[in-house]
Amino acid sequence: MTETARDIQPVELLINGIPVRAEPQMTIVEAAWAGGVPRVTGVGCLEGVCGSCRILVRRGKEVNVALGCETFVEPGMEALFLPAPGTDRHQYQLTDLSDGWDIQARFHEIFPEASRCRHCHGCVKSCPKDISVEEGVALAAAGHYREAGEAFLECVMCELCDSACPENIAPAHVGLFSRRITAFFHLRPPNLIHKLEEIRKEQADKKEQP
Amino acid sequence: MEALNINLLHPQQRVGENMSRWQQAGGGTALRIATKDTAALVPTIKDADLRGLGGSGFPVWRKWEAVAKEAANPDKYLVCNGNEDEPGTFKDRLLLEETPHQIIEGALLAALACGINRIVFYINPDLTRSLAALKGALAQWQDGELLQLASNALGKPVKMELVPGSTHYIGGEETAAMEWIEGRLSAEGKFPFPRGKPPYPAQCGIYGCPTLINNIETLAHVPAIVRNGAEWFRDLGIGQGAGTKLYSLSGDVLHPGVYELPMGTTLRDLIYVHGGGLLSGKPLKAVFTGGPSNTLLTPDDLDVNMDFESLRERGGSLGTGAMIVVSEGTGMVKRVAEYARFFAHSSCGQCPPCKTGTATISRLLDRIDTGRGTAADLATLETLCRMLPGSGRCHLVNGVVHLLDSSFQHFRHEYQQALK
């Protein structure tokens, strides 16, 4: 057998319990399509930013979670597309948060679990983006929302950390909340405000001179 | 009926905290015998074929021997595991309430056998009556003659402590128990996370010391074995079983409760003779066993002897001896969903496949149970049953899979009927 012939040996694996023969270098999503695996609709951007294609993947005895569009086929691997996450437990609307001084109290009302982290690292191990999820949650629980939000910059909201959290903290949403209130309360860029003011004056002038 | 409550739950043993009544009934005798020849303890327990009654069925003498072999570093620990928390199991709490001295004596005997000087009674704090009884009983031992006797035989003081558990089910797992106890003894407040094995507790347990961990029921058996001999104990059992076993009977039976019966009693005897049969005379549908993280028993299993070997041969497991009986008319999907929810909630979070896997199982079962499930959901559950086993540090995830898989085997049609 020549080197090239060996290179194109198909990779055999199981996806959603269905045997699939895939080409090497295929991702799990591509292999699922190529193998005709039905009902794989939990797929979005195909470049690792929408967080939709959550999979459970088994290599030998090792089992973990990942994103199907970023995980490559391996011989003997088994992958399962996980059902989409359920509805959010935490309810808030930014417009309800009018006073920045009571934001820590409100945060703990909305996310009462955030201060109960038991440091199991399940969220960190689950994160396909290598985010320091646990530290991010701790920062938010301590009121350091800007830094907490920054930790979640690359979060794609796959919510794998949410399903991994035994205390139901919903870390991805804690991170997003932190980012949102940082912008909501603190992002006041002078160049934008100056422009908005200019426009407001222009419009007021127009009204005065019919 | 004559074989009921002949040993651990014998009326003479059920004296609660009252130490003098316990001693009148022979309490303390075993300890006095053992102090004269501590080396005889392990062989006696081996001969008696005493098993780990917290669910493993592992031969007790093996653990004892392993700990006995190790050098103290500087201590050796015994954990008396009374974290009992799983649905359908309620035997240890009864022993603790009604026969605390028997348990304390059993613990001291184990300590003498293994050269242990620190004994921790690790009790589920929700069992308030058990805690109170044990606390009252322990107070009567401190500075007493029997404890002094044990210390002398050991060559150093034996210290006994009571450590309430964490209220977490997972805290009953042996390495998780050690993690919690370390936290409590040093006031650090650790979550009871199971540890990876190896190292095994016998080599490296609490604070790195050799540690023995036995279930309450297991330890309670030791004094009578020492008093009456291994042969006497073995002969109590039926067939392959040795001694007696506390069966926690619950569900759709006329007389639920704890029954001490010969190890190897049949399911039929337990349900129909002792339990008074099923409610309203309905036919038996299934029995959730042992915590309920094992395979289901069905009417086909009524005449199987309920000992570790016989059930293993049937692909089942005795577990803690919990038997949750359900009659025709019970929705299996709803039941399995309920237990899966318990385990998903109990998963500690250290191993993402366990936490995410059990949570997914629980969600899909709820979906099917409430009429929103699809064929794809059922297929996903089956795939999970294949992928998840062995993916956690401890056995929690395996238990859920056992239960689910066996419910598929026997009651697949009920799942299919519930699909959208």
Add this chain to the structure above:
Amino acid sequence: MKRGLSLQAALAAYRPDAELAPVPELDDPDTLLNSYHPDHLRGSMTKLTIGPNAGADCQRELADLLQAEAFIDEADLAGAQVTDTDVLVVGGGGAGCAAALAAAERGARVLLVTKLRLGDSNTVMAEGGIQAAIEPGDTAQQHMQDTLRAGHHAGDPALVAAMVGDGPEVIRWLIHQGMQFDQTASGDLHTRRAGGMTAPRIVHCRDYTGLEMMRVLREAVKQHRGIEVWDQSPVVELLSNERGQKCVGAVLGSLTDGSMRIVRTRSVILATGGLGRLHLNGFPTSNHIGATGDGLVLAYRMGARLCELDSFQYHPTGLVHPPHLYGKLVTEGVRAAGALLLNAHGQRFVDELQPRDIVSAAIIRECREGRGIHTDTGGVGVWLDTPRLERSQPGMLQQQFPKLLARTHHVGIDPRLEPILVHPTLHYQNGGVVIDVNGATSVPGLYAAGEVAGGIHGRNRIMGNALLDIIGFGRRAGIAAAAAEHDRGPKKITLEHVNRARRDLTLAGLPLTQRAPRILPAYTAAGKDIWKP
């Protein structure tokens, strides 16, 4: 096509510090476009024979879908569950979310339906940023001129004026929803200048602008008490009144169980995005899996006018390697930051900040004339010279383009050390459903916003205008739809417009074999027999 260099040979010859000759002068952009842009490929265009745009030019594969048979008949609706709502928003990307929020802010009951999961969209992938004329010295007028010029003056000035005028307010609204943007040391919003712009005008959040926008809007929608969301629920067909002349609802299929549901509503907002996954002219695409042009098909069958159906944007810098990211985008921001394009011989061949259509045509010319770089898997492209950029500003790639590095990191490619192989990729539908400044289409009750709508970007869109378009017009459509009046009298929901289309198809002698909308590409397995149980 002449063969160029192999990837290995080109990589071996590449030097990040090689001296570069100046770019040759581009004397005739029109000739370049006519000769090399995919819109001008021979055989790629046809004329529509039925519908409001009969006689107009249209890309051939798209024409087949616009003139296709519907999926359902009235009988398929028997027993379907009926839901009433004020505003139905179709699409879970940025435009759909902006429309839903704007309508809900005005008190309307909103149902947002999406065929994937809320947020699975092209928005989430947008990297570069969003345009808004906020710098001193920049004006809405300038923004408008840049947009019209880059669009070859095919855009509707009224729409462009509305969009650019919304710019600063859109940014404020996004901040109010909780979206972050990069700032300068003094707290100003950081701006960049990109291809076709006369002033720095792009505000951004690192190269995760779309992700940041989408997750914020998604959360805002999910948390809003006035908005209900149905995932995995594609629109299979719209519903019309008894004369087939007003849109009064939609039929939704479920991707999870195949069931059909009817939604009755005052107004429907189409925010279904583009059509990259139709792989027009055999091109790869940067688009997400659901970009199959469903909105165009639904709107056209309902009788809405479309525009510029023969004009698509092929983004110059789609990845060629690694293969699993084939067609995925490298943001124009990298070129805006100074990265150059080099052919197989290490020569520059176009001003990198020309509009996208020009740059794409130039890359295709290099590849076709034997100055491209070939991979083993059959791809061809030119270099985007990221190592040179990194050398000139050490650390800047990590600082400003973390996504670029993160995406190829796990396959062992580091753009700081080796240049990126790129080729134009099908990126954006320039035209779409004709709308007015309120997002209203030519069919009463039917609105459109975002990529599915046309008339803003003319025949070529510049960077950063897509995100502005989706939020600006998303909100305009949401506001207008929420204000729409209730119909008087009993409400009739029919498939009359489908019958009209069938009549037209039959009279025109067109086959009734192909069905549309496509919902998912056929290669996804799920897309093959989508409504079969």
